[in-house]
Amino acid sequence: MTTLLISDLHLDPERPAMVAALEALLQGSARQAQNLYILGDLFEAWIGDDDDSALALRVGRALAELADHGVDCAFQHGNRDFLLGATFAGRARMRLLAPSVVEAIEGTPTLLMHGDSLCTSDLAYLRFKAQVRDPAWQTAFLAQPLAARRAFASQARAESARHTGTTAPVLMDVTPEAVVEQMREHHVRRLIHGHTHRPGIHALALDGDYAERIVLADWYDRASYLRIDGDGVRQIPVA
Numbered sequence: 001m002t003t004l005l006i007s008d009l010h011l012d013p014e015r016p017a018m019v020a021a022l023e024a025l026l027q028g029s030a031r032q033a034q035n036l037y038i039l040g041d042l043f044e045a046w047i048g049d050d051d052d053s054a055l056a057l058r059v060g061r062a063l064a065e066l067a068d069h070g071v072d073c074a075f076q077h078g079n080r081d082f083l084l085g086a087t088f089a090g091r092a093r094m095r096l097l098a099p100s101v102v103e104a105i106e107g108t109p110t111l112l113m114h115g116d117s118l119c120t121s122d123l124a125y126l127r128f129k130a131q132v133r134d135p136a137w138q139t140a141f142l143a144q145p146l147a148a149r150r151a152f153a154s155q156a157r158a159e160s161a162r163h164t165g166t167t168a169p170v171l172m173d174v175t176p177e178a179v180v181e182q183m184r185e186h187h188v189r190r191l192i193h194g195h196t197h198r199p200g201i202h203a204l205a206l207d208g209d210y211a212e213r214i215v216l217a218d219w220y221d222r223a224s225y226l227r228i229d230g231d232g233v234r235q236i237p238v239a
Contacts, residue, residue, distance in 0.1 A: 003105050004030055005226040007039035007114065007194025008218035010080065013055050021223035021238045022059065026066045028239070029225070036071055037103075038094070039194045039216060040078020040114030045153035048142050049087035060092045067093035076101070078114045078195065079125075082133065083142070102186050106228050111188045115195030115215070118174035118182065124163060125172075173198065179213055180206060192216065192226070199235060 004025075011019055030036050042059070066073055073094040077084060089096050100113050119125065131137055141149065164172070173196055183191055189211040199217035203210065214233065217224050223238035 001035075001106060002033040002227065002229040003035040003037065004033045005037045005039060005112075005192060005216060005228070006219075006224075007078065007216040008041045008197060008220075009038075009223075010041055010044040010219060011055060011059060012044040013053070018219050018223060019055065019058065021219070023062050025223070025225060025238045026062045029227075029236075030066055030071060031069045033071055033227075035105075036066065036073045037097075037112060038073070038075045039112060039192070040076050040116075041080045041194065041218075042075065042078070043081045043084075045157060046081035046084045047146065047149035047153050048083055049085045051146065056088070060088060063092035063094055074103075076112060076114055079116045079129065083138065100182065100186065102188055105190075106230070108190055109188050111183060111186045111191045113182070113191065113193040115174065115193030118178045118193065119172055119195070120175040120178045121171045122167065124167070172196065174213075176204075179204070183211060190214070194218070201233065 006025075009018060009022060011022065013019075026036075043055075063073055073092070074097050075084070075089060075092075075094045076097040077099065086096065097112065099117065100111065102109050102111050104110070116125070116129065132141075141152070144152075174193075179191065183189070183206055189206060189209060191212075192214045194216040196215055197218040197220070199215050202213040202215070204213060205211070214226065216226055217235060224235055225238065227234050227236050
């Protein structure tokens with residue numbers, strides 16, 4: 001069995017090279033795998049499943065073609081594409097995952113998360129998240145015309161950039177206590193997430209046992225994926 005995992009692609013029409021890189025992955029290495037997990041922030045922004053942009057159509061088509069080759073694709077919401085729903089998932093032929101889910105990967109129970117909920121010290125972000133995840137807010141937002149939603153998304157991206165530039169990096173990283181709490185709650189010794197844009201494999205002691213937290217790479221500078229198979233765990237650039 002071979003499993004590939006990606007996150008934080010932040011696909012945007014202004015970064016066509018990364019869109020092409022995703023298509024290269026889906027038409028290449030991903031077709032040789034059994035599973036592909038997308039752990040959030042596939043898109044820089046998602047304004048609703050009725051988005052008629054060329055980017056949405058292009059990515060949906062590429063994912064559906066991967067499913068045609070028998071690859072199971074699963075998607076977990078990120079902090080940028082939390083409005084992605086069943087309609088788009090159906091077109092793309094990918095299954096939607098819960099915010100925290102345990103999947104058996106190469107025989108190892110593995111907790112999968114986007115990772116933003118582990119950053120418990122970033123209080124400003126958590127307040128914003130509570131607002132936009134409220135069902136009433138989402139209903140009102142999705143009722144607006146596409147143009148208004150696009151304008152809001154643009155403003156939100158600018159505010160996010162300002163927040164990132166003025167907030168201490170340690171506050172935007174995971175809180176060790178939150179990591180341990182989630183791994184204990186789900187009875188796992190391996191956690192894989194994205195969000196922080198700080199790729200790596202972190203060993204930790206959990207109740208006297210070895211455990212590991214694997215952070216996926218973002219696609220801002222280069223495209224890559226995590227491959228897990230019988231040979232181990234490797235971060236591989238998209239050719």
